[in-house]
Amino acid sequence: MSASNKLSSCLEDSVAFHTQDASAAGDVPRYTGTMQAMHWITATQLFCAYLAAWMIDSAANPAQGARLVMLHRSFGVTILLLATIRIVIRRRSRIPPLPPSLPTIQRLAARANALLLYGLLIVQPLLGLIASMLHGDRIVLFGSSALPSWLPPDKSLAHRIFQLHGWTALTLLALIGMHIAAALYHHFVRRDAVLAGMLPGVRPLTIPANIRP
Numbered sequence: 001m002s003a004s005n006k007l008s009s010c011l012e013d014s015v016a017f018h019t020q021d022a023s024a025a026g027d028v029p030r031y032t033g034t035m036q037a038m039h040w041i042t043a044t045q046l047f048c049a050y051l052a053a054w055m056i057d058s059a060a061n062p063a064q065g066a067r068l069v070m071l072h073r074s075f076g077v078t079i080l081l082l083a084t085i086r087i088v089i090r091r092r093s094r095i096p097p098l099p100p101s102l103p104t105i106q107r108l109a110a111r112a113n114a115l116l117l118y119g120l121l122i123v124q125p126l127l128g129l130i131a132s133m134l135h136g137d138r139i140v141l142f143g144s145s146a147l148p149s150w151l152p153p154d155k156s157l158a159h160r161i162f163q164l165h166g167w168t169a170l171t172l173l174a175l176i177g178m179h180i181a182a183a184l185y186h187h188f189v190r191r192d193a194v195l196a197g198m199l200p201g202v203r204p205l206t207i208p209a210n211i212r213p
C-alpha cells in the first residue's frame, strides 16, 4: 500500500471511529471514574516509589536514608493494595473497546502490556515486602503502623530477592515506557479515543482541516 493510501485509510478509520463515538454515546467511550482514579493514583505512587528508591543512596545522613526507605516501602505497599483492588473491580467495570480498526498485532501488544503491567504491579511490591521481612526489617507505613513480620530472617535469601527486585523494577519501567509511548501514539498519530478514555477532560484530537479527505 502506498504512503498516501495508508494515510487516507488511517484518516477514514479515524473519521469512522469519531462518527461512531459521537452517535453511539454522545461522548468517547471511557473507563469509569473509579478505574481512571485508580490508574492515575497508581501512576503517581509509582513515580514517588521510584524517586524515593533512587534517592536513598544519596541521602545526606542515615536518618534521611531510613526515612526514604520507609516512604519507598509505604508507596510500594499502597501500590500492591491498589493493584489488587483494581484487578477485582475491573471484572465488574466498563472497559472501553480498542478501536475496531486497530491491527491484530497492536491489539495483542496492548493486551500483553496491560497483563504484564498488572502482574508486575503485584509481583514487584511483593518481592520488596518478602525481601524486607527476610532481612528482618521493621516495615513501618507512612511513619505510623508497623506491619507484622510473617517470615523468619534469612539475610542471604533477602539479598538475592532484593537483587531480583532491582531487575524487575527496571522491567516494569521498560513496560511503562512502552505503555506511555503507545498511549501517545494513539492520541497524536492515530488520533483515536484511547487516551481520552483514560484521561478525564481530554477528547480525541480533531483531524486538521488541511488534511481532511
Ligand code: HEM
Residues within 6 Å of the ligand: 046, 049, 050, 053, 054, 056, 057, 069, 072, 073, 074, 075, 076, 077, 079, 121, 124, 125, 126, 127, 128, 129, 130, 132, 139, 162, 165, 166, 169, 170, 172
Ligand atoms: C511497585 C512497587 C515498587 C517499586 C517500583 C520498587 C522499586 C525499587 C527500586 C527501583 C529500588 C532500587 C533498586 C536498586 O537500587 O537496585 C528498590 C529498592 C528497594 N525496595 Fe522497592 N519497589 C517497590 C515496592 C517495594 C516494597 C513494597 C518494599 C517493601 C515493603 C520495597 C523495599 C525495597 C527496599 C528495602 C529496597 C532497597 C533500598 C536500599 O537501597 O536500601 N520495595 N525498589
Ligand code: HEM
Residues within 6 Å of the ligand: 039, 042, 043, 044, 046, 090, 095, 110, 114, 117, 118, 176, 179, 180, 183, 184, 194, 195, 196, 197, 198
Ligand atoms: C506510570 C505508570 C502506569 C501504569 C502502571 C499504567 C498501567 C495501566 C494498565 C494496567 C492499564 C490497563 C487498564 C485496564 O484495562 O484495566 C492502563 C491503561 C491505560 N493507560 Fe496506563 N499506566 C501508567 C501510566 C500511563 C500514562 C502516563 C499514560 C498516558 C500517557 C497512560 C495511558 C493509559 C491509557 C490510554 C490506557 C487505556 C488503554 C490501554 O488499556 O492501554 N498510562 N494503564
